[in-house]
Amino acid sequence: MGIIISLILGGLAGWIASMIMKTDNSQGTLMDIVLGIVGGVVGGVIMNFIGQPGTSGLNLYSLIVSVIGACTLIFIGRLLKR
Numbered sequence: 001m002g003i004i005i006s007l008i009l010g011g012l013a014g015w016i017a018s019m020i021m022k023t024d025n026s027q028g029t030l031m032d033i034v035l036g037i038v039g040g041v042v043g044g045v046i047m048n049f050i051g052q053p054g055t056s057g058l059n060l061y062s063l064i065v066s067v068i069g070a071c072t073l074i075f076i077g078r079l080l081k082r
Contacts, residue, residue, distance in 0.1 A: 005058050010036030013063055017070030035070045043069025 011029070014036030018027060027035070043065035044054025055062040 006037060006040075007033060009058055009063060009066060010034070010040060012036065013039055013066030014070050016063075016067050017074060020067070021071055021074040023074055035073060036066055039068075039070025039073055040066035041069065042072055043067070045069075046072065 011033040014032030014034070015029075017035060017039060018032055040055050040062070046069060047054050047065055055065050
């Protein structure tokens with residue numbers, strides 16, 4: 001059940017991040033899910049670095065952390081693409 005929740009949270013976080021960063025037309029649903037899941041890990045590392053807890057289940061805080069991480073990944077990807 002934890003994997004399904006991670007996929008749902010990751011998909012939602014990736015979709016929100018792609019809307020914020022205006023990449024929703026250039027990537028598909030699968031990329032949004034992958035971006036959101038990896039973004040959750042990256043967001044957790046960022047939050048741990050500043051002294052806050054990382055993702056902690058299916059809640060609003062974890063969604064925000066995952067969106068922050070996914071937006072960070074999109075930003076880094078844009079820098080590397082140039």
